[in-house]
Amino acid sequence: MALTQAATWERELLISTRNTSLMLTAGEGEPLKFAYYGDRIEACERNRVHDAWIGLNKDAYPVFGTTCNFAHAMQVTHADGNMTLDLAVSDVSRESTERGEHVSILLKDRKYPFELTAHYNALYDEDIIESWIEVVHREKKPVVLYRFDSSYMPIRRGDVWVSHLHGAWTAETMLTSEPLNNGLLEIRNTDGARNAHYAHPELMFSLDGCPSENSGRVIGAVLCWSGNYSLRVDSDNSQVHHFFAGMCSEASYYKLAQGESFVTPKVAYTYSDRGLGGASRNFHRWARNGMVHGGDKQRDILLNSWEGVYLDVNEADMVQMMEDFAQMGGELFVMDDGWFGDKYPRKKDNTSLGDWVVDNNKLPQGINYLIEKAHENGIKFGIWIEPEATNCVSELMEKHPDWALQVDGRKVRYGRGGTQMLLDMTNPDVQDFVFGVVDDLLTQYPDIAYIKWDANVELFNYGSTYLPQDKQSHIYIDYHRGLEKVLQRIRAKYPDVVLQACGGGGGRAGYGVMPYYDEFWVSDNTDAVQRIYMQWGASYFYPSIAMAQHVSASPNHQTGRSVPLKFRFDVAMTGRLGMELQPKDMTAEELEFSKRAIADYKLIRPIVQLGEQYRLVSPYDKKGVASLMYVSSDTSQAVFFAYKMEHFTNMNVQRVRMDGLDADKTYKITELNVPLDKQPCHLNGKVFTGRMLMNTGIELALNSEYASRVFLLEAQQDYK
Ligand code: GLA
Numbered sequence: 197m198a199l200t201q202a203a204t205w206e207r208e209l210l211i212s213t214r215n216t217s218l219m220l221t222a223g224e225g226e227p228l229k230f231a232y233y234g235d236r237i238e239a240c241e242r243n244r245v246h247d248a249w250i251g252l253n254k255d256a257y258p259v260f261g262t263t264c265n266f267a268h269a270m271q272v273t274h275a276d277g278n279m280t281l282d283l284a285v286s287d288v289s290r291e292s293t294e295r296g297e298h299v300s301i302l303l304k305d306r307k308y309p310f311e312l313t314a315h316y317n318a319l320y321d322e323d324i325i326e327s328w329i330e331v332v333h334r335e336k337k338p339v340v341l342y343r344f345d346s347s348y349m350p351i352r353r354g355d356v357w358v359s360h361l362h363g364a365w366t367a368e369t370m371l372t373s374e375p376l377n378n379g380l381l382e383i384r385n386t387d388g389a390r391n392a393h394y395a396h397p398e399l400m401f402s403l404d405g406c407p408s409e410n411s412g413r414v415i416g417a418v419l420c421w422s423g424n425y426s427l428r429v430d431s432d433n434s435q436v437h438h439f440f441a442g443m444c445s446e447a448s449y450y451k452l453a454q455g456e457s458f459v460t461p462k463v464a465y466t467y468s469d470r471g472l473g474g475a476s477r478n479f480h481r482w483a484r485n486g487m488v489h490g491g492d493k494q495r496d497i498l499l500n501s502w503e504g505v506y507l508d509v510n511e512a513d514m515v516q517m518m519e520d521f522a523q524m525g526g527e528l529f530v531m532d533d534g535w536f537g538d539k540y541p542r543k544k545d546n547t548s549l550g551d552w553v554v555d556n557n558k559l560p561q562g563i564n565y566l567i568e569k570a571h572e573n574g575i576k577f578g579i580w581i582e583p584e585a586t587n588c589v590s591e592l593m594e595k596h597p598d599w600a601l602q603v604d605g606r607k608v609r610y611g612r613g614g615t616q617m618l619l620d621m622t623n624p625d626v627q628d629f630v631f632g633v634v635d636d637l638l639t640q641y642p643d644i645a646y647i648k649w650d651a652n653v654e655l656f657n658y659g660s661t662y663l664p665q666d667k668q669s670h671i672y673i674d675y676h677r678g679l680e681k682v683l684q685r686i687r688a689k690y691p692d693v694v695l696q697a698c699g700g701g702g703g704r705a706g707y708g709v710m711p712y713y714d715e716f717w718v719s720d721n722t723d724a725v726q727r728i729y730m731q732w733g734a735s736y737f738y739p740s741i742a743m744a745q746h747v748s749a750s751p752n753h754q755t756g757r758s759v760p761l762k763f764r765f766d767v768a769m770t771g772r773l774g775m776e777l778q779p780k781d782m783t784a785e786e787l788e789f790s791k792r793a794i795a796d797y798k799l800i801r802p803i804v805q806l807g808e809q810y811r812l813v814s815p816y817d818k819k820g821v822a823s824l825m826y827v828s829s830d831t832s833q834a835v836f837f838a839y840k841m842e843h844f845t846n847m848n849v850q851r852v853r854m855d856g857l858d859a860d861k862t863y864k865i866t867e868l869n870v871p872l873d874k875q876p877c878h879l880n881g882k883v884f885t886g887r888m889l890m891n892t893g894i895e896l897a898l899n900s901e902y903a904s905r906v907f908l909l910e911a912q913q914d915y916k
Contacts, residue, residue, distance in 0.1 A: 205288040208242040211299050211316050213323045216467040218316065219245055220256050222285045222301055227263050228256040228314060230350055233325075234413065234467055252436055254350040257303075257314055257329065259283055260343070267430040269345035269440050270329075274308050275337035282306045295485075296320040309334035317462070322482040328462040334454055341450040345426075345442030346419060347463040353435055355405040359472065360427075361396040361733050366721035366754055368393055368702035369733035371816055373407050376429060376437055384426040384444055388655020388672055389584070389618055390703025397425040397441065397706065398737045400475055409473045409811055410855060416468075416475040417441060418737055420487070421461035422708030423676035424448070447658070448672045461708060472736065473855070477808050480739035484806070487707055488742045489687070489695065490714045494805050495741060495772040496576060496694070497525070497794055498646070502532035503722065503748050504778035507542060509534035510558050513778075515569050520779035522573035524787060525794040528646055529570055530578035535559060539591050546613030549585045550592030552633050567643045578646025578694070583633040584679070585653050587615040599626050601671070603659030611653035612700075618653050621678035622671060623662035631682045638690055646694040649713070651704055676708065683712035696744060705734065715744045715772050722748035722776060723755040724767040725902075728815050728822050728839055731770060740826070741805040743771035747790075749781065759902045761786055762871055763839065765793040766904040769869075770804060770824065770837055773797045789872055796868040800835040800908060803828050807835075810855035815841055821849050821898065827856035831886075834863070834909040843901040853893035857886035863909040877905065883912060 208231065209220045217237045221229040230252060232245045255263055260271035261280025273279050283303035291298045296318040303312045310333040317326040327347040333339045359373040360383055369392075383399065385391040397419035404412035417439065419425055424444035431437045441463045452458050464482060468474030484491035499521040505513050509531060518529045537548030541555045554562055563579070570577040586592050586600055588610065593600065600617040602608055610616055619626045638644055660671050686695075697704040697713040701720035710716065716738075719730050727745065734743055745768040751758045768774070773794075779787065797804075807826040815822035823838040834857060840849070857863065864883045867876040877897045884894075889909075896905060 205290075209288065209299060209301075210237070210239055210242055211297065211318050211325060212236055213296060213318050213320045213325065216323050216325070218318075218325050218465075220301070222288055224286070225284050227283060228285050228301055228303060230254050230256040230348075233349065233415065233465065235469060252350050252352065254436060255348075257283075257312070257348050266432055266434070267428065267438055267440065268343065269348045269442070270312070270341070271343040272310070273340045273342065274310070275335040275339060278308070281310065283312055293317070295322075310339065319482060319485075322466075322485060323468070323478045324464050324466050324482045326462040326464045328460050330457055330459045331452070332455065332457040333452065336454065338451040338453050341452055341458060343445045344450065344458065344460055345440045346421075346460040347441050349415070349417070349439045349465065350436035351401050351415065351429075351439055352403070353431070353437060354403065356437060357402040357405065357407050358399055358429060359402065359407050359736065360399040361736070363393060363395075363702075363730070365393050365701055365703075366719060367726065367730070368705070368719045369396065369730045371729070371733040371736065376431055378431050380431075381429040382426060384424070386424045386444060386446065387703070388424060388675070389653065390651050390699030391422060391424060392699065392705045393701070393703045396737070397421060397427055399427060400472055400736065401439075402472065408471045409814070410471045412471050413469050414467070414472055414475040416466045416479060416737075418464045418479065418707055419461060420464065420707040421676070422679065422704065422706050424672050443673060447669060449669050450673060451667060451670070464707070473809075473811055476736050476811075479737050480809060483707075483710070483739045484741060486711065488710045488714065488739065489712055491739070491741060492806070494801055495715065496527040496646075497797060498528040498530055498578065498774040499526050499779070500530040500532055500648070500746060500774060500776045503753055503776040505534070507534035507544065511560060511566070514559070514566055517779060518566075518570050518573050518575060520787070521775070522575050524779070524791045525798070526575060526775070528576040528578055530580065530646055530648055531566065532580040532648065533582075533650070535579070540589050544613065546615045547587050547589040549582055549587045549616065550590040552581060552583070552637065563641050567641060571643070576645035577643065578648065579637065579644055580648045580650060581633055581637070582650040582652060583630045584619050584621060584651055586617050586619055587613065588617060589615055593617075598661040599623065599629070601655065601657045601660060603657050606657075606659075609656040611656060616653045617657070618655055620660045620662055621676075621682070622660050622674040623678070626662075627678050627682050631685050634686050635689065638693060644693065646696070648696040648698055648717070650698040650700070652700040679709070683709065687712050702730075702734075705738065710742060715742050717744045718771070721754045722746050723752040723757055724759050724764045725757060725841070726755060727767050728841070731767070732811065732815055732822070732824075735809060735811065735824075740771045740809060744774060745769075745771035746774040746776035748775070749777040760871075761789055762793075762869055763902045763904045765790070765869055766837060766839065766906050769793070769797050769800070769906065772805070785872055793869050796906070800868070803833050803835045808856055812852055812855060813850070815839075818842075819850055820847060821852065821896065823852045825854060825856065831856070831858040831861065832911040836905070836907040836909060838896050838898065838905045840898040840901065840903040849896055849898050851893040851895055853891065854889040857890055857909070858911070859885065859887035859890060861886045861911040863889065864912050866908045866910070868906040868908055879907065
């Protein structure tokens with residue numbers, strides 16, 4: 197791709213995708229201005245943006261000290277102590293890429309040898325514009341960065357609402373929507389290591405009042421960073437809400453040496469006039485096209501050992517679980533925590549992390565034997581690791597006590613098990629070790645097909661024995677840069693191994709790392725009812741192919757709730773289906789039902805994992821029912837899910853209207869996952885036009901508590 201450096205450039209820079217446009221005003225020697233973001237406009241309409249006074253004349257990237265008198269995206273202190281920036285456009289380059297266009301705008305400080313490049317990468321088919329910045333300076337001594345947001349966008353005031361995710365361990369990705377008012381709304385997370393339990397660096401602005409699934413204009417923004425972050429919506433008395441997104445700068449000022457470049461993570465923006473659902477589908481497409489590793493490859497159906505045996509991993513149970521799962525039609529077995537440790541075997545969760553060698557007492561014939569058994573049963577084998585962590589009781593800490601984050605002269609604060617510590621990923625030796633954990637496993641056991649990469653401890657001890665004293669404030673940022681380097685090395689060598697991002701449940705669900713992982717564990721909470729809410733929230737930004745969803749035992753181990761096996765399957769089947777229980781505890785009927793459900797999932801897998809998602813009735817709306825569907829890209833097939841969320845006698849469950857179908861096609865409905873002792877419902881085998889299914893909708897027979905339905909819809913050729 198040739199870089200065409202324009203000697204002169206058009207002052208009104210229009211950056212467009214199929215349906216959206218961003219416009220900036222880049223006058224040479226002037227500050228870069230934001231003019232417009234929204235529905236696609238053509239080049240001839242550029243002046244009209246200003247004529248209609250849509251152009252907001254706000255700085256495109258407000259910096260502290262000179263031009264902006266409101267909140268800012270960047271603040272630095274120069275080598276001589278000056279705290280201000282005054283940036284003017286110096287150059288613009290436009291480069292066409294395979295998927296769109298990359299525009300970079302060079303801004304130079306009028307006084308100091310300090311440069312900032314604002315990048316905009318437009319992805320045409322996805323309707324995504326990625327934005328980030330890069331700074332470099334030639335000052336004699338380091339420049340200190342005190343605030344370094346990736347991006348800024350002014351959002352015109354009106355009846356603007358914001359939707360975002362909040363939660364906690366075992367209750368991740370719960371959705372919240374609120375109208376934007378005066379003052380500051382900040383979404384941030386400062387866990388240090390895993391940053392998706394409590395909040396998510398993603399949001400959607402509904403510009404036309406109360407958020408709606410399929411109408412109204414929506415701007416979505418996603419920050420691609422696994423470390424601490426801050427998304428701020430600052431609403432002052434001007435006409436806009438000021439939106440900033442970037443790495444959290446708290447306790448993280450960054451010393452930048454002469455010539456060193458500082459590149460921020462990117463923020464991906466999308467715009468849709470088809471409501472929240474339209475914006476989500478744009479993000480899903482973008483994710484499947486590269487922001488989730490292997491986003492176009494269908495996922496295996498797996499059994500994970502955790503809730504089945506917990507830490508009591510042993511050869512007999514592993515083999516039996518594989519045999520039972522293979523009988524059900526499963527495709528992959530994952531041996532979770534508990535398989536490792538030599539001098540300190542992993543009996544409880546308070547030892548052994550770091551000692552990634554097999555525990556010969558639990559697994560006398562080793563891992564190769566388990567892999568052989570998996571293959572004999574026609575399934576693949578996967579394994580759990582937590583490579584960034586250690587316990588103070590481990591051979592690793594005996595050999596390398598300086599490799600854990602710790603503060604000189606202070607008592608170590610431990611995490612899980614009262615002994616767990618985080619390794620210092622800023623240290624290249626630790627990065628080599630972490631890479632080596634995966635590399636050694638895959639070299640020794642090349643047939644390992646899947647690795648669950650866990651992260652169960654916060655960044656508690658703010659001290660690195662590797663970073664010099666004057667760069668201790670780099671820990672939060674350099675930890676994640678170190679992690680990313682390791683992940684890049686792993687992917688360069690092992691592009692095909694399936695990696696799951698787990699962070700004590702959903703703590704690592706984020707686009708900072710998803711380009712390296714095939715999926716994330718949504719939550720340690722496998723209760724099907726609560727999962728409906730969590731999976732719904734996650735689906736605002738993440739595609740189903742990336743969401744690991746497991747059928748577990750009843751009563752559920754986290755909530756104690758009992759729900760039918762069918763309901764549990766019907767909920768798990770909206771993402772990457774798996775199971776997480778001990779099959780030998782199931783009845784013959786349950787095993788038979790599971791076998792049929794797994795066979796049914798194989799039928800709908802391409803539609804669920806690669807199709808377009810339409811959310812129909814939200815569980816958050818408390819209508820007694822929740823419903824969603826997936827439609828294949830050619831609209832010839834779809835799969836519909838509905839769940840009874842409340843149960844009273846004489847209850848009126850609303851008719852559900854489908855979406856995303858071809859109005860002119862006719863679709864035959866086949867009910868899936870029908871319980872062994874029940875008949876399919878009244879809709880089974882019936883044929884309807886897409887128009888009728890979408891306009892009139894269907895009556896659901898959801899007559900019992902925790903009733904649920906799954907329908908396959910297939911377009912008919914010559915139906916009259
Ligand atoms: C975390 C994960 C679980 C399981 C345990 C093992 O909590 O989220 O799925 O792997 O660790 O210790």
